[in-house]
Amino acid sequence: MAYKTVEEINEKIRAGKAVVCTAEEILDIVEEKGVKKAAEYVDVVTTGTFSPMCSSGVFLNFGHSDPPIKMSKVWLNGVPAYAGIAAVDAYIGATELSEQLGMQYGGAHVIQDLIEGKDIELYAESYGTDCYPRKEIKTYINKNNINQAYMFNPRNCYQNYPAATNSTNKTIYTYMGTLLPNYGNVNYSTSGQLSPLLNDPEYRTIGIGTRVFIGGTQGYVSWQGTQHNPEQGRGENGVPLKLAGTLALIGDIKEMSARFVRASVYEKYGVSLFVGVGIPIPILDEDMLIKTAVRDSEIFTSIVDKSGQEDLDLKVSYQQLKSGSVEIRGKAVRTAPLSSIKRAREIADILKQQIISSEFLLTSPVEMLPKTNKISKLEVRGKSNENN
């Protein structure tokens, strides 16, 4: 069954002999050559996505001032960062809002500004200790004068996201964009047949330690993402029908480009961050070839009513969503993507070129992603169970 190992593929990459194509180009290759020959011929399939991913943020280490401060509260350009870790460490989350500007500017904008090399105003307060006497500091930082700045995103690359609509008679504003009344539109967010986890639906090659393209540089899968839900119902092709796997990713923002990390604002919802991710998939055997040759017509998701009024749950393929119109309750409804397919293609193509030119080598996972894990809801209760 196995044709190649990751190490054999890497040898071909180092020798400049690897055959690499994107998850869209593979469709024509498999059509032309058939599964068996295509699996022998192709070594790596590259994927890509460029989507708003709220669960993103950056760890920073500012360096010590003289006299030193144990920063207990930190603001970056007026946006609060979490400082409840060591003295000059902080985490700036993408969705945090500016205390002065509200939704116009948030953590995602700070991250984009850092990547662009701009100066950021750092303001921090402390209660002062014997070893850290300073109680307040105001200065400017940028990515070149701080020690570390690495993105650590607890949840990226959601494997299959539901499309959103609105059954009520009022416009609603959501993280899935503006939803017009009376099923006025459907918004969906995916790069579909190019999407990383839809091309390795059962996590055979993507796992902990997998090297990835993130934000324009090379980073890694550091863990399962939050809400990782591998037990979701799946089609015969192994592709989940709803929300399933997720990835926690890590990468150095000093090496990133704002072309692949962009702050975004959703009207009356808040701030998010477009993150560009590309993951290479080694074609180990025919099964991986078949998995990467998945088409939009074979990937299904559900349309949900974001107003929460109707239990809609309509099954629809990404081919239908991408056609520009779907039918809801007998009415043709226009669809819009929220994820840039154009830039996802660019990422898959850059990754392909980097592998061809031996700049990017593949990795075997240090550990596989969990195959079992159920998502629980947050129970609301008045008192602790512990004293019962």
Place this chain on the structure above:
Amino acid sequence: MKTIKVCVYFPPNTITKPLMYHLVKDYDLQVNILNADISLNKNGKLVADVTGTEWNIEAGLKFIEEIGLEYKLFTKTIIWQEDECVHCGACTAICPSEAISMDKLSWQLCFVKEKCLVCGLCVKACPLNVMCLSE
């Protein structure tokens, strides 16, 4: 010759002289209706591009007033800052005149300015602030 974009408001239960007929026949105006939602029992409106000589356009607008209708001229336009756009598509399905759409092959945003009603929905829907209303 010049072209203006105008929105004409129709209050409920109004039946006027045949507006289009007179604009075309009496004032020699080319009227391109971009959007119309008029019914007898509710407030209606019509958005159109109107092309003609300056003199005729002014006379035509005066005629609209004379038959008891109000109108508003669109002086602003939507500016798409294409260089900053990531072509996500969030502004497309909410565009009432389909002036903004996605090219299904390249997945690039297409903006046909002539079809734009300057409703401003795309300005709010754009997560990157690249759709702007001109001053």
